[in-house]
Amino acid sequence: MRSKVVRPALAGLFGVLCTPSVVQAGPAVQAEPGAEEAAVFVIRAAELHLRPGEVRENTSVLVRDGRILQIGADIAPPEGAQVIEGAVVCAAFIDPWSALGVDGPTLIDTSLVESARTSDALDFFEGDHLRAEALRAGVTAARLQAGFKGKNCGLGAVARLDPELDDPSAAVLLDDADLAMSVGLSVQRQASFQRMPDGSFQLVSGDAAMDVFDRIGAVDSVVSAIESGASYRKAEVEFRYELEEWEKAIAEKVEELEDDFKKAKKDRDKDIEEAEEKGKEFKEKKYKEDKKPRKPRFDADKAELARVAEGEIPLIVEVHRSAEIRKLLADTERFSRLRLVIAGGSEAGTCAEELARRRVPVIVWPSLRGTQAKDEFEGAKLSLAAELAEAGVEVLLGTGGRDGEATRDLPLLAQLAVGHGLDREAAFEALTLGAARTFDVADRLGSVEVGKDADLLVLDGPPLGPSTRVQYVFCGGRLAVTPQDQ
Amino acid sequence: MFNGLIVAALAFLPGEVDAPKPATLARTLAFRADVVYRGDGTSIDDGVILVKEGVITQVGSGLEIPEGAAIVDHDGAISAGLIALHSEDGAGAELYDSTRIVLAEAEARHAFAPEHADFDRALAAGITALVLAPSSSSLIGGQSAVVKTSGGRVVKPAAQLALSLSRDALHTNRFPTSYAGAIEELERRFGEPEGPVARAASGSLPVLIDVNDRAETLRAIGFAQRFGLKGALYGSYWAEEIAPQIAGSGLDVICTPFDVGDDSRSARAVVALAKEGVRLGFGLDAPERHPGSLRFGAAACVRAGLETAKARKALTGDAAAIAGVAGRIGRVARGLDADLVLWSGDPVALTSSIQAVYVDGELVHGGSK
Numbered sequence: 001m002r003s004k005v006v007r008p009a010l011a012g013l014f015g016v017l018c019t020p021s022v023v024q025a026g027p028a029v030q031a032e033p034g035a036e037e038a039a040v041f042v043i044r045a046a047e048l049h050l051r052p053g054e055v056r057e058n059t060s061v062l063v064r065d066g067r068i069l070q071i072g073a074d075i076a077p078p079e080g081a082q083v084i085e086g087a088v089v090c091a092a093f094i095d096p097w098s099a100l101g102v103d104g105p106t107l108i109d110t111s112l113v114e115s116a117r118t119s120d121a122l123d124f125f126e127g128d129h130l131r132a133e134a135l136r137a138g139v140t141a142a143r144l145q146a147g148f149k150g151k152n153c154g155l156g157a158v159a160r161l162d163p164e165l166d167d168p169s170a171a172v173l174l175d176d177a178d179l180a181m182s183v184g185l186s187v188q189r190q191a192s193f194q195r196m197p198d199g200s201f202q203l204v205s206g207d208a209a210m211d212v213f214d215r216i217g218a219v220d221s222v223v224s225a226i227e228s229g230a231s232y233r234k235a236e237v238e239f240r241y242e243l244e245e246w247e248k249a250i251a252e253k254v255e256e257l258e259d260d261f262k263k264a265k266k267d268r269d270k271d272i273e274e275a276e277e278k279g280k281e282f283k284e285k286k287y288k289e290d291k292k293p294r295k296p297r298f299d300a301d302k303a304e305l306a307r308v309a310e311g312e313i314p315l316i317v318e319v320h321r322s323a324e325i326r327k328l329l330a331d332t333e334r335f336s337r338l339r340l341v342i343a344g345g346s347e348a349g350t351c352a353e354e355l356a357r358r359r360v361p362v363i364v365w366p367s368l369r370g371t372q373a374k375d376e377f378e379g380a381k382l383s384l385a386a387e388l389a390e391a392g393v394e395v396l397l398g399t400g401g402r403d404g405e406a407t408r409d410l411p412l413l414a415q416l417a418v419g420h421g422l423d424r425e426a427a428f429e430a431l432t433l434g435a436a437r438t439f440d441v442a443d444r445l446g447s448v449e450v451g452k453d454a455d456l457l458v459l460d461g462p463p464l465g466p467s468t469r470v471q472y473v474f475c476g477g478r479l480a481v482t483p484q485d486q
Numbered sequence: 487m488f489n490g491l492i493v494a495a496l497a498f499l500p501g502e503v504d505a506p507k508p509a510t511l512a513r514t515l516a517f518r519a520d521v522v523y524r525g526d527g528t529s530i531d532d533g534v535i536l537v538k539e540g541v542i543t544q545v546g547s548g549l550e551i552p553e554g555a556a557i558v559d560h561d562g563a564i565s566a567g568l569i570a571l572h573s574e575d576g577a578g579a580e581l582y583d584s585t586r587i588v589l590a591e592a593e594a595r596h597a598f599a600p601e602h603a604d605f606d607r608a609l610a611a612g613i614t615a616l617v618l619a620p621s622s623s624s625l626i627g628g629q630s631a632v633v634k635t636s637g638g639r640v641v642k643p644a645a646q647l648a649l650s651l652s653r654d655a656l657h658t659n660r661f662p663t664s665y666a667g668a669i670e671e672l673e674r675r676f677g678e679p680e681g682p683v684a685r686a687a688s689g690s691l692p693v694l695i696d697v698n699d700r701a702e703t704l705r706a707i708g709f710a711q712r713f714g715l716k717g718a719l720y721g722s723y724w725a726e727e728i729a730p731q732i733a734g735s736g737l738d739v740i741c742t743p744f745d746v747g748d749d750s751r752s753a754r755a756v757v758a759l760a761k762e763g764v765r766l767g768f769g770l771d772a773p774e775r776h777p778g779s780l781r782f783g784a785a786a787c788v789r790a791g792l793e794t795a796k797a798r799k800a801l802t803g804d805a806a807a808i809a810g811v812a813g814r815i816g817r818v819a820r821g822l823d824a825d826l827v828l829w830s831g832d833p834v835a836l837t838s839s840i841q842a843v844y845v846d847g848e849l850v851h852g853g854s855k
Binding site for chain 2: 029137241367368369371372382398403404405406408409412413415416418419420421424464465466467
């Protein structure tokens, strides 16, 4: 079924003269509340995918000012609304592991601290064509993370990939969506001469695999970081409690002293006189309550780790090898509120049951790696997503967070995972609601629901269908892609 | 016994069969599938393929199944095995010679190590044959070979004469150091051709020319036209703007392997070439690249606008034609080897999974019956 656009008010006049197209007054503008030219659309879907597993036929969606206002069988288009008809309509895709828009040097910074914000390193003026391509492929938002090579990757940001939004403050939906770390990635090795089998010497550089002791140590490092966050929060809570107690005690003591005020004053004056007579220094009487509880010193990094320990933001750990994954799971079990997410997990298939039991989602990066791949990817296989999903693990699909250009290929990688056994519905959920939920933006993205942002796709076939083409893309309520752009 | 004598006699035929066929291939197989993609752009719904002794004897729908035939009833699609037109599987560094810039008589088939695990990986990706090509760092690297990924068979030992007009052939410490020098040397060799170069000059041995960008491609086309050479260019990344010139040269194009995140130019170039009617195949450069890159590239091109039928042809029938083995592999047709892949859906769709792979009529991957 071909999607087409109809403008009801002018259809009669211009229908014969104009080819069916989207008629927009001037350049597309991000609609602001109260603006005169509010962007209003009615999208009529033959098949509306509200959320994974819930499909309604012949249903319309009303979009205004960037939001989904109404979903129903018969929606009368308001004055000035643009009507779009589509075979299939669903929520737009989210890349939960992307680098699109992250400044280059920041992406490879290995010395970031926990409180570093990815949103401070975003450059949305460059690479517009990449964001446009991502949109055309149906990916409208992504979790961006700095410093993937280092132990600490700082606080990640969830942002829209709209090329019209140059200012991160407009594009970023959540600038502290998560804290990320990495364990056991190959490290930069200094270039050195190595002897080749044929006797010649060759300058060899590049990354070297971390040795096993360092890798295990890296897991310890992550766990002690969480522990320090937990202690920091505990100290904060204890301080508040002690402060409250102290203030209460002060109030009580003041009240007590008020009663004996005259007597106490007389005693104090007598003591001062005595001290002057004897030539001794007068010492004020000290009370136990004089000691005010000391506020713990503010530590920006520990403050973020505290949020992680308390489960306020998820902790994303990129880790690939079986031993490290197991150790990470075992050592973090005692943090009952921790929201752990594993990124990569190349060998996670070996502990799928444990991951399912602990409800730890895994962001799988389906990748075509040859024999030159880094050591940590040795156990990687394209059937990983399918194996984990089969064991009951929540699977997300991402593009690896190293190469911004890869985000455009997220739907193809999802198809690759499906071709190696992942259930198509699970793949669709991974790209939409699963990603939104994990990064706490499910109130705005991930499904077609009243009140959520209008990030929608109009397709000519099922989402992730092999020959399905994306026809229209709504990004934050703006009609960003039309069939003419494809 | 008698069979053994025939097989032994066959083994002495120059370069055709390197290993005797196992006895199990004597049986007859009958495949039935929802769709049979013939590799020439056409397909048969509810297709039946009859195979005897590893060779396809009949293809059609509603065929009578001979008695005693082993029946494989497949719920899905069957296509010819995929063919990767430029690869280094199992060869290690054997396809690279740093001591000579011209070694026309060198044959890549001597680097064929059929027991290598690279071939298992290729099979698992649906690739039943590939072209082992000399490295692009030698001006005339030798002759490529078409080999199968199972069974150790060399389909064609001297398939193409490998020439390199890319900057990989230029060096800082030895000749040639410039494009002008490289072309001058090639013209000298082709001006007074001997051996394989003479065969290429006469048109009986197709050439395989490595190129990296537009200028190199135009240089290669010019050179090929000056000497009336037939064959293929390896390198499509920049082809978008010079597609008409490439089409005019009559040369085929082996597409540069694809990777996730590649500039969209690479896919657009392939679509532009297809539009000009250029015959296409896909390169691979495994094992450095994952063998799945072959289908990934096809899917990326389809996303950019390439017709799925053309993409399928580029992976099978046209690839075989480019490599000069169209009479042996690449299509599901009478008389060709029974190299077949059983898919859950369209081979070009990444959502399709490989269920079984047959080479010379023998099940070599998957298939749990």
